[in-house]
Amino acid sequence: VDKARASGKPSLVDFGSTGCKPCDMMAPILKTLEKKYEGKANVIFIHVREEQILASRYGIRSIPVQIFFDKDGKEVFRHTGFFPQNEIEKKMAEIGVS
Numbered sequence: 092v093d094k095a096r097a098s099g100k101p102s103l104v105d106f107g108s109t110g111c112k113p114c115d116m117m118a119p120i121l122k123t124l125e126k127k128y129e130g131k132a133n134v135i136f137i138h139v140r141e142e143q144i145l146a147s148r149y150g151i152r153s154i155p156v157q158i159f160f161d162k163d164g165k166e167v168f169r170h171t172g173f174f175p176q177n178e179i180e181k182k183m184a185e186i187g188v189s
Contacts, residue, residue, distance in 0.1 A: 092145060095133035096164030101186045102133035103179065107155035108140055113173040114155045120176045124183075132188045161186050 095102040105121055107114030118136070125134040139146040139154055149158065159168040159182055167186055 092135065092137065092149075095135055096160050098133060099162055100132050101162050101183065101188050102135065102160040102164075103183065104133075104135045104137060104149075104158045104160070105155055106137045106139050106146055106149065106151045106158070108138055111154055116173055117155050117157075120174075120179065123176065124179060128183065128188055132183060159183075159186055 092102075092104055095104070103124065105117055107117060109115065121134055121136055128134055137145055139151060149156075153171055155172065155174075157170045157174050157179065158166055161167050168182055170182075
């Protein structure tokens with residue numbers, strides 16, 4: 092996450108887990124967005140059970156959580172729960188990703 096935030100590109104970080112219904116519904120969306128925004132933005136999935144310290148550092152209390160960072164690495168938006176692809180794409184556009 093730190094590397095993505097320092098990359099000079101906007102980032103979408105999804106905190107979730109396998110076996111969590113809404114998290115599993117997010118997985119194919121994240122794969123699609125990874126391809127769509129390749130070279131333009133970072134799209135990262137963080138498995139909260141494997142990265143408990145990181146999840147704690149970002150104050151994750153429930154999953155899934157999507158955190159959007161601008162190109163300067165500053166958090167600009169946070170959403171909890173399933174987030175439809177078209178809504179994510181609107182947010183990405185708002186932070187300068189086309």
